[in-house]
Amino acid sequence: SQTIHQWPATLVQPVGSPLSLECTVEGTSNPNLYWYRQAAGRGLQLLFYSVGIGQISSEVPQNLSASRPQDRQFILSSKKLLLSDSGFYLCAWKAGPFSYEQYFGPGTRLTVT
């Protein structure tokens, strides 16, 4: 069966520090991968998606970047965090372009102080 992991689960970082959040998926090949942010007020905003290794599409301009160095690994990064980067970051996957079920990881709670 497929599982999705995210780490760390929680993170407290000072303003101006770098960020690296990791997401990995097991039990599937060539998934579509997604990064969402859930800020206060509960709305989910799609940040990045990837349909393959090295292929990243950004949905909104921001202080963050994403990379996909391996088929089932998706990384969210920042060189210098802002206070506004605080939130709950969720990674999700679906099994390629012909699948309609998108599954979410457990999330990372990021607090920028």
Next chain:
Amino acid sequence: GEDVEQSLFLSVREGDSSVINCTYTDSSSTYLYWYKQEPGAGLQLLTYIFSNMDMKQDQRLTVLLNKKDKHLSLRIADTQTGDSAIYFCAEDNGGSQGNLIFGKGTKLSVKP
């Protein structure tokens, strides 16, 4: 532009039925989804419906879709305290990438 709207709160008594409503704007959506989020957790896919269907039932869950009015609802029969959570409606953006547009979520509170 694409938009998904939901009421923010719903309170019901244990054993009653809950109905959570959602409206969307993108008529090119192929599927519409309901997700559940418990405190501090990720989103759990509850159910989804193909846009050319008008109803889907899965145990205690019934999804109704009115494509003409772009209205989606989720009915939970015999609501239990364990159903207390935030429920998100989402539509896909009609593309093969599978990008989802989410509503802000409806917080369901179930009182004993």
